[in-house]
Amino acid sequence: MAFVVAIDGPAGSGKGTITKIVGEKMNLVNIDTGAMYRCVTLECLNKNVKESDIDKILEILENINIELKKEKGENLVFLNGKDVTEEIRTTKVNENVAKFAAVKVIRDKITPMQRKMGEIQDVIMEGRDIGTVVFPDADVKIFLDCSLEERANRRYKQNIQKGINSSYEEVLESIKQRHKLETERDVAPFVKAEDAIYVDSTNLTIEEVTEKIIEIISKKKLEKNNE
Ligand code: DC
Numbered sequence: 090m091a092f093v094v095a096i097d098g099p100a101g102s103g104k105g106t107i108t109k110i111v112g113e114k115m116n117l118v119n120i121d122t123g124a125m126y127r128c129v130t131l132e133c134l135n136k137n138v139k140e141s142d143i144d145k146i147l148e149i150l151e152n153i154n155i156e157l158k159k160e161k162g163e164n165l166v167f168l169n170g171k172d173v174t175e176e177i178r179t180t181k182v183n184e185n186v187a188k189f190a191a192v193k194v195i196r197d198k199i200t201p202m203q204r205k206m207g208e209i210q211d212v213i214m215e216g217r218d219i220g221t222v223v224f225p226d227a228d229v230k231i232f233l234d235c236s237l238e239e240r241a242n243r244r245y246k247q248n249i250q251k252g253i254n255s256s257y258e259e260v261l262e263s264i265k266q267r268h269k270l271e272t273e274r275d276v277a278p279f280v281k282a283e284d285a286i287y288v289d290s291t292n293l294t295i296e297e298v299t300e301k302i303i304e305i306i307s308k309k310k311l312e313k314n315n316e
Contacts, residue, residue, distance in 0.1 A: 092117070092211040092313070094306055095219035097279070098233030099268060101240030103290050103298055107233070108215040109164065110299050115213070115306060119164065120157060120206055122216035122223070125199050126190040127177035128155045128168045133189060134181060140188045150198045157206075180253070187267045190217075191274035200277075217271055220282035229309045230285035231302060239291045240264055 094117060098104040105121060112119030132153060138145040156167040166174045176182070189195060203223045207214060214223070220230035235243075241261035248255055271279040281287065286305055290298045 091207065091209065092310070093207045093224050093227040094213040094229040094231070095224050095227040095282075095285075096213060096215040096231045096233055096302075097217055097220050097282070097285065098215070098231075098290075099217075099235065099240060099271070099279070101243050101264065102233045102235040103243075103295055104215045104233050106295055107290075107298050107302060108213050110295070111302050111306070112213045114299075114303060116211070117213040118206075118210045119159075120203065120212050120214040121164065121166075122199070122203055122214060122219065123186075124157060124166045124177060125155050125202065126195070127182050127186050128166065128173060129153065129195050129199070130182050130186045130189040131173060131177050132168060134185060140185075140192055143192070143194060146192060147194055150194065153198075155202070184263070187270040191270060191276060193276045196276050217279035218277040220285050221280060222277045225282070228313060229306050230282050231305065232281040232285040232287050233298070233302075234287065234289050234291075236291045237261070237264060237268070 096104055096108050108121070109119050111117070129150070132149050133140070133146065136145070136149065138149060140146075152169075154167075154169050158165045158167060164174075165172055166177060168177075200223055203214065203219075206212060207224055216223070220227055220232070238261070241257060241264050244264060245255070245257045245260045248260065288298065288301055293301075
């Protein structure tokens with residue numbers, strides 16, 4: 090196994106932004122595992138397949154090709170050869186992804202793909218089950234948390250910037266719903282790994298969280314090199 094940093098945390102914890110910066114600074118390939126579940130969700134929505142239709146989902150999974158590429162400093166997501174970087178972030182996908190991410194056959198397909206990625210290169214992988222299921226032996230495990238209210242606040246501000254019209258209360262409710270689905274599902278529920286280092290980003294800036302995480306990774310790297 091190469092050097093693996095697992096970062097698990099809820100939506101809105103700043104995970105995506107921070108993982109990208111830390112990956113660049115520490116020369117680790119940044120892997121957004123949520124994007125993979127978003128691709129499967131998009132494909133199912135495009136083909137009108139429901140999360141309960143396991144046979145049809147299996148058919149889709151048999152032929153699916155998901156690629157995470159870095160081009161000109163940008164992280165791009167390709168689904169069956171098509172650039173879907175923007176399309177996987179639409180409200181429709183946001184509203185449906187937690188349901189599809191709870192389907193066992195989907196996780197059974199995606200998890201080995203993620204393991205393969207972490208075996209061939211040094212990675213910083215972000216998601217919900219990286220430190221618990223995908224890489225229980227990761228070199229570094231971080232659980233990046235944030236209060237529900239602050240996460241809703243961040244998402245609400247992002248929406249305004251994107252021109253999406255929704256009230257703070259609506260955003261808060263939708264984040265609560267997704268969190269419930271992710272933490273209460275039977276397969277790979279979103280929980281903190283016992284040995285993960287807990288970082289709370291509620292009252293910290295992106296720079297402060299980045300600095301903290303780089304410090305944690307650097308210390309572990311040094312320890313590993315001295316083993
Ligand atoms: O991080 P995100 O919001 O892009 O994740 C999209 C969805 O996928 C979200 O509902 C949680 C789920 N997910 C998961 O179940 N396991 C992962 N390793 C990553 C994401």
